Amino acid sequence: MGASTLLLTGNIDTIAQMSCNPAIGGQAKGQMVREIDALGGEMAINTDVTGIQFRLLNESKGPAVQSPRAQCDKKAYQFRLKHTLELQPNLQVFQATVTGLIFKDGKVIGCRTNLDIEFHGRTVVVTTGTFLRGLMHVGQNKNEGGRLGDFSAKTLSGSLLEAGIELQRLKTGTPPRILGQSIDFACLQEQKGDPVPTLFAFHDTREDGDLFHVERTGERKIGWSPGSEQVSCWMTHTTPRSAEIVRENLHLSAMYSGEIAGVGPRYCPSIEDKFVRFADKPRHLLFLEPEGLNTNEYYINGLSTSLPFNVQIELVHSIPGLEQAVLLRPAYAVEYDFAPPTQMLPSLESRKVENLFLAGQINGTSGYEEAAAQGLVAGVNAVLKARGEQPMIVQRHEAYIGVLIDDLVTKGTTEPYRMFTSRAEHRLLFNHGSAELRLVEHADSHKLLSKNRLSRIGVKLEKITHWERALENTKTQGGSFADALRRDHNSAGLPAEFIAESKEVKDEVLYRVIYRGYLERERRQIEKLKDVEKIKIPASIDYLSIPGLRRESAQKLQQFRPQNLGQAGRISGVNPADISILMVLIAASLREKTI
Secondary structure, three states: OOOOEEEEEOOHHHOOOOOOOOEEEOOOHHHHHHHHHHOOOOHHHHHHOOEEEEEEEOOOOOHHHOEEEEEEOHHHHHHHHHHHHHHOOOEEEEEOOEEEEEEEOOEEEEEEEOOOOEEEOOOEEEOOOOOEOOEEEEOOEEEEOOOOOOOOEOOHHHHHHHOOOOOEEEEEEEOOEEEHHHOOHHHOEEEOOOOOOOOOOOHHHOOOOOOOEOOOOOOEOOOOOOOOOOOOEEEEEOOHHHHHHHHHOHHHOOOOOOOOOOEOOOOOOOHHHHHHHOOOOOOOEEEEEEOOOOOOEEEEEOOOOOOOHHHHHHHHHOOOOOOOOOEEEOOEEEEEEEOOHHHEOOOOEEOOOEOEEEOHHHHOEOOHHHHHHHHHHHHHHHHHHHOOOOOOOOOOOOOHHHHHHHHHHHHOOOOOEOOOHHHOOOHHHOOHHHHHHHOHHHHHHOOOOOHHHHHHHHHHHHHHHHHHHHHHHOEEOOEEHHHHHHHHOOOOOOOHHHHOOOHHHHHHHHHHHHOHHHHHHHHHHHHHHHHHHHOEOOOOOOHHHOOOOOHHHHHHHHHHOOOEHHHHHOOOOOOHHHHHHHHHHHHHHHHHHHO
16 A cells, blocks of 8 residues: 555564464465465465465355365565565564554644654554564463463563553464374374365466566565475374363363463363363264474464373373374463453554554454454554544455454454354355455555455456356257256356456356355345344344354343344354344234234
């Protein structure tokens, strides 16, 4: 956008370091990464050229919920993004720990650092991750830090409190890392990547050229041809002995002993949580994922814990294939400050302090993708605020990014928020391939993409629109081509000119044509949901007995007893899909009374 920008970080060498699993994407998260790419972000392209395994999740389900996921080379991802920032025009990177903000007349005007250097700016974006008074727990052992081996931002919280911003505590955790050569792979189930990888970046609208070369400097970035360096992951599981070890040592877990006050992530629970909350489950799946091409370190996905180290060793050795595993790093829980996000405007600017923007885990979210989406939106709006222009607001019917931010600022959260397809009532409109088509107006009006790429997106959209109409209007045996597609989803026999189009164009046209009725219904629903505040909920309703309503939502609704659907929708943990179920139920109830 041409704005002069300073990025302050406590350690330049850990820019973009993946504190937890070195993976990008997943359910709804993969769609969000494509939306980040559509708005000019770097995450997608960085993932594609450092990915070591690509998989399309939900491949057997409808295209709307199919989500790309990639395991990345942890160090390559980190080094490439650091290099990208160093070469970015209008951006200066500087190493210093921010110790406090500088306020004047109810506005933020800059920040103080541990080097006694002050930096002033028109706007400030705070992205503290888990570092805000970060405290790590391994059993009863405690160490200050936002992640193992790193620092804790101890004084910035006081500056935010001084400005009137409320802070609370959350927790997250990470599993142990183990030495790959100590794993017995013979008894494990192999998980290979997809032969034809689904990438994250929109390569078809980018200019041709080497992804790793920077013309201005001649420097070559780290990375490889997307999909060319795929490796396998491996599946194993807990055992009855694993459950026994955990239950015998619950009193030593930092979370269960009362050492941690913060609330943990519901959707990425610790192994202690799994054995307590899902006591009827005979076992829990675990995934062994390599951390990179040039390391023998493996990540045990699903074994997050804050048990003491000696218990962790016993627990790991109770798992098939890991009987002789050597631990390289212990699992730990980290507790940190966050600012309840209802204190923000939809632009991610603070309601309390003008020109101050918050993004990422400080807003109560969990995950790289959620943080990247907020950072992008906060950055764009920080520039627009500095220029006196109206903010960019991505609506919840436009993108998962819009759902994420709307949920945060209207509902808030009391636990680490994670994006799922079920949180979006209009998810049929959010197939991952349409992200840059859905968001091109934002990208164009705020100059987030190059003119060349915007032009290519325009051409792509014209082709899609042309073929959508052509297939609807061109007659063939038994009706139009579109009618034939809706009957059996078979694209055989379609015009040769259409078959010759790019995969990206064909996929989007087929999606629009085959699911036309559903997509039109979604658009009508967007109009209907504007009136949810007017729909009253019967006082006698028993949420716990409603079929199809998620248990978490039913419990929250039963507790708060909202008066109308608008209020219900703003309760943390109640998803738009739940509101749709209630809407159908209330409508049926009214019809019965009328009859």
